[in-house]
Amino acid sequence: MSPGGKVKVMVRTRKVPVGTTIVTKLMFTPSGVFLGSTTSRVTLFDSRLDDAHRTAIKEGRRLSRRLGLDLEVVDASKSNPFRRLLSLVRRGDSLEPVFLVAPQAGEVPGSHGPLKA
Numbered sequence: 001m002s003p004g005g006k007v008k009v010m011v012r013t014r015k016v017p018v019g020t021t022i023v024t025k026l027m028f029t030p031s032g033v034f035l036g037s038t039t040s041r042v043t044l045f046d047s048r049l050d051d052a053h054r055t056a057i058k059e060g061r062r063l064s065r066r067l068g069l070d071l072e073v074v075d076a077s078k079s080n081p082f083r084r085l086l087s088l089v090r091r092g093d094s095l096e097p098v099f100l101v102a103p104q105a106g107e108v109p110g111s112h113g114p115l116k117a
Helices: 052-065 081-091
Strands: 008-011 015-026 034-048 070-075 098-100
Touching: 052 070, 070 098
Parallel strands: 008 070, 008 098
Antiparallel strands: 015 034
């Protein structure tokens, strides 16, 4: 870590379905006797960034390089809300710079998509 501190960029990824797969589960008794199997279809998801969040990371990298600071990218959608609140309280009035990405026009903060009428 650099002695000067760090730049933190908070982003929010979206879960996007990318495919499906078939999973077979085998069932056994505790003594090892085969009972049967079940087959089910499972949807696979991937995390994707939108353009505003990609730009925030790019700007955070540029700024941290220029100032000689470390860059930390935090995905708010994957972190526990209680831990986020606790870290804010613990940090107190720190001078650590934090960049939050503003929602797109028409979005409600904390929602996962555009505002619907």
